[in-house]
Amino acid sequence: MSETEATAATPKKKGGAMKWLLIGTGLIVLIGGGVGGGLYAANSGLIGGTGAQGAAAAADIPQLVPKSDEVRAVAKGEGGEEGDAGAGMPTPKGQGGDKYASTYYQLEKEFTSNLRESVHFVQVGVAISTPYDSRVIENIKTHELAVRSAILMALGETGEDDVFTADGKKKLQKRLVAAINGVLKEKEGFGGIGNVYFTNFIVQ
CATH class of the missing domain: 3.30.479.30 (Band 7 domain)
Known part of the structure; x- marks a missing residue:
């Protein structure tokens, strides 16, 4: 191989390595940007129903009321006051019933x-x-x-x-x-x- 041919081949090798380095860097930037954008969208409530907006949207939907929070009718005694049966006594609970x-x-x-x-x-x-x-x-x-x-x-x-x-x-x-x-x-x-x-x- 002549000196001229060797000189011509050397830049090609450097150019190929540089090309792959740029492609690798570009892929890292794209993947990082995609992950970062996805995390931002999720945290802001744009996707997935999480974050402040997602929580606000969920809070705007009627919520199930647990049995423990039920407002129960209490028998009234004379004078409009609660009868003895309801005074200081826990609400009786049987087996089954609605949750x-x-x-x-x-x-x-x-x-x-x-x-x-x-x-x-x-x-x-x-x-x-x-x-x-x-x-x-x-x-x-x-x-x-x-x-x-x-x-x-x-x-x-x-x-x-x-x-x-x-x-x-x-x-x-x-x-x-x-x-x-x-x-x-x-x-x-x-x-x-x-x-x-x-x-x-x-x-x-």
Whole structure:
């Protein structure tokens, strides 16, 4: 090999090493930037629901109320004071039961609707229960007109078989729960209704 050829080959080797060094450095910068960006996004709540914004969003959703926080009705004695049975005595607890407290709310006006493909009509009083905090009840009150409309539509789709038997009434309860939760999810992004109860039920 001549001296000229050797001189020409030397820069090529240096250039190749430099090229790989630059590629390696670039990859390290890209990976480091990706990891750093991901950590920032997670901590700021942009992804993963963590961080301050994620915590604020979670706090804005109604929370389940533990049974220990339940506000229970206490028997009143004479003069409007608590009776002896409730004074200083712990609330009796049996086996089983719900894990979370139930909050009840009765819709003020009763509902009257024709039955599907029938000459009969039904009149019902409706109360709801939720295992979540008071925001679910507040949502019901805020959107009561929409809730009432959904209940009337569900009643209008009810046949005679669903109002003359206990099983049919239970199916109707489930349909009303779905109808009410549908309204709340549409309006507030969260349902929360656990059950519907009939406080009055008349078929004519």
